[in-house]
Amino acid sequence: MDSVRENGAKLDKLEHAFEAVAAYFSVLSEPTRLRIMHAICEEEKTVSQIVEELGATQTNISRHLNMMHRSGVLARRKQGNQVYYRAADAAMVEICRDVCGHIAAQMDEKKPLRGDLLRLMPKSRGKKRTV
Amino acid sequence: MDSVRENGAKLDKLEHAFEAVAAYFSVLSEPTRLRIMHAICEEEKTVSQIVEELGATQTNISRHLNMMHRSGVLARRKQGNQVYYRAADAAMVEICRDVCGHIAAQMDEKKPLRGDLLRLMPKSRGKKRTV
DNA sequence: TGATAATATGCGCAAACGGTCATGGATTCA
């Protein structure tokens, strides 16, 4: 019982789990990806819609969207020429909302955007808000 | 109402907020930092305790601890020779626990460590668990 | 079929990041 070096097998699993969790958080650790979440958490949108809304380049948005899709947090649907993306991981959207509330609260001890940040979630199914 | 370019002032705030939220998630987007959270979320520990428990180098742990402290998620207390670190952001610990549960659930559709991951939080004040 | 629009991707680049080694600063103890 000296340290972390004993029931090896299980520990490897735990290690692997930490990497998975880190990867999960990585998705949300980038402003552009957060803006994307913010843009499509309520309704699916096409790549070009998102590009226009965020004022970013198509290449960049496409990369982020693909990354998020591979990570399983976005789903996509192709319709003719265009591809619609939407949030596929309700838990992530909720976590986003929680953290946004948390940050907004500790950012505004002066009142502003909090509402906007919280908007990250559609009809907020009233709940937690540890804020 | 063409795009994102209208009520500018507020928008800048929102932009800044996205960066803050991304920074917040960045803290959790690294396996070693997650292991640190896992190690001290229940009780404060000294740097050397953490180093030994994680089997990492003192330099590396120290850097992460300082980073997490500057980010406001850890608090520290110096006592004599040593420095005790502890979780200072209850919301973050809770988010960790939520995500760990989420990931554990979608990792084990085969049953293992889930319990260990959830242990991330001490006496889990029964709640959500959207899992 | 050829032109055009929507999206994805290979390549290269600069910056950020995680890590190590060596060292410095502070505190305890003999």
Added chain:
DNA sequence: TGAATCCATGACCGTTTGCGCATATTATCA
């Protein structure tokens, strides 16, 4: 005071990451 312990930090390095440019791919439309 000097040795030893604990922690932080500067310098450096390889890898990853976010980005843009150009190009490929796919689908619509004339």
